[in-house]
Amino acid sequence: MANLSIRPAELSDLGTIVDVHTQARTAYYRAGGLPEAGIDTADGAAHRQRGWARSIESGDKRVLYVLHAGEVAGVVAMGPPLSSNTEADTATVGELYQIHVLPTHWGQGIGSRLHATLIQYLDEAALLIGQVEAWDRNHRAQAFYLRHGWRPTGHRRQGPDHSSYIRMHLNAVTA
Template structure:
């Protein structure tokens, strides 16, 4: 695992696109809803901002020189959360076809280490409610829904989860 840089952004964007397409399709969204050059460009710009940000960290998991997973983390973006005690897991993505091989758990462990290293008591994240794979993954790692939701695609919400004390 290593810290991402600007040279990684295209690969990160491609991996993110593959992963999100897989879970949104599994949740019932059509290819038409997922395929958009504007959305791809927006994802790439978002990853470039994250990689170049002073307050976010993006990590790349590699296996034999191939990008197999990504993690983005940093301060919370929600107004109701205190950045002095809460860290945000923005995204974990693992290359489809490699799910269930422990890559996501290694990325998750890096986030937990980030919380320890920065003396943050709580982690938060959002996961699309129809992404049953992510919901189960986070539940296995001790994350609990905290009651906050926001609208997401396909008339399904993003569910906020917490790790640690409330």
């Protein structure tokens, strides 16, 4: 796709990144049938802003965004396995924390370009496995990951509205 560039995120990008995240999550939660009241909370945007700020300021996480024709169209965050995942070996596993593309840009290859930055990260860090969690009702995300070589591990954790998040792995050596 022409007119795409990927850049490291800075704190000055925070508002735009939170907006992309909010629009994407709203779309996939709606598509998954989550009741409107369960999609966000009064402090949801502030919570996302704090989380993205911590990731951007972190020395061990990488946050990038993609510009399409000069406008932010997607964002990705990656790094070592989250502390809640105690079984992951930090010497071999890198985690894709989040990847979000504006719904108006879905299906245009932007997610694949952001995914390629994860592959580059895993390669540069000499990590053998990529890890991600996808909401079990987000069939679009699961299909995206499967197309890119990810496979479910069988591990699930509690999600909203009696749902789960499905953990998936990617063999980075063959990706």
